[in-house]
Amino acid sequence: MGTLKRLGVFDSGLGGLTVLNEICKYNTGLDVVYFGDTARVPYGSRTVETITRYAEQDVRFLLSQGVEAILIACGTVSTNCLPSLKRSFSLPIVGVIDAGCQAALKASPSKRIGVIGTRATVNSRAYEHRIHELCPEAQTWGVECPLFVPLIENGFAPEDPITEMTVERYLSAFHGTGVDTIIMGCTHYPFLAHTLQKFMPEVTFINVGKALSYGLRESFNLPQSGAPNRVSYFVSDEDTGFLDIARRYLDAVSAENVQKVNIDQF
């Protein structure tokens, strides 16, 4: 396998920038094309049929940019469409599930593991099924948190009382389960990591982007040339505020020179 020349990364919106940030932090010499489908975000409350149609268009756009492999930086697409995308396209496609599950099992002494995500992600039970494949004695609980993405995308800070009350509400579903590890099954959620930790201080929260930044080296022959990473940013609708938050919280990506694409044409 030759060195990967150009990697495509996509997300339903800009939450995938947390994944890109981790990848860029722990690797060098990458040439990455990032696409965020901001004209149709959020995916997580839509049906699997619609999510799959959107994801196929996202892949076709990245192919038009000459990528050789694709990383799905979106929990909803990874959990609902990965097998069908692999059937429809011949290039290598990697999702976030496997790395997230491996990291959770490594972190969890009790093997009592929670998963938080969008409605579509949690309903798919994809994280839970993979955990049970890797560790049949594990116990899992999934909790959907549909308001987290709108809170983050609409500029509510992690320490805002409304954000905190919503976090407390959703996490209260884990009371009595004894989970010691929870997978953040949506790439937006690392923005809320400190708030999540505040309400469950004893729990390890898994950032799937971070888990993936190591896992990527097993899937691909990465350049690791020592040169700076190069990222081209594309969105399907212009930014309406989220990029400001991204720039404030991310340290390894710039999210500058963002170009617009009409994704319906792909």
Add this chain to the structure above:
Amino acid sequence: MGTLKRLGVFDSGLGGLTVLNEICKYNTGLDVVYFGDTARVPYGSRTVETITRYAEQDVRFLLSQGVEAILIACGTVSTNCLPSLKRSFSLPIVGVIDAGCQAALKASPSKRIGVIGTRATVNSRAYEHRIHELCPEAQTWGVECPLFVPLIENGFAPEDPITEMTVERYLSAFHGTGVDTIIMGCTHYPFLAHTLQKFMPEVTFINVGKALSYGLRESFNLPQSGAPNRVSYFVSDEDTGFLDIARRYLDAVSAENVQKVNIDQF
């Protein structure tokens, strides 16, 4: 002008059902086609260019269903795209702005009027401009409330403490303005009417759907045959929970037999 045989109504999602409900409550013998673009909701945080492209597809779908006139039951589209839609299509198209502004001016003794809506609606200042046209001495204040639609669409009840705290936060922007009337410039917001009223008991909140249900008779020759209204429901993605809320809070529409449409084809 002959009697209107078939009326098309569309919204970015299902919030427009509050408008349909008011129209059906105060009229008889209507034949209505309702379309909710649930695969791409919400429109309110997107750019005007994208909102216009989506609205044109919505109109083309309704034309394919043989409607003779169109009512835009969406604050975001009414405020951002009505003139361009009127240029692009020859059938009569009515939005929610004018009726809402007339009702607000009628209700307001002080002519100090607020507008709440999505980011796109408030930024367009369309309600404010129309109010000043109708009443140059009026004073207006617009406040964007981007979390209301996600709260409602994700099943947070109007009396939920998280809903209440969010309402209080957004309405606090009106402190010191002396507004006595506020236009609910988004068709989802009537679901929150009691909560809004609770935090500003002295203010009159204008339901644009209700205002429009009377205004429609001035724009069109309606059948008023005494026969029950007939409504066909179409969405671009299957329902994921909101219809349950709609059925619980609406009294004049059934929202049954909902059919799915691939809106990208229009």
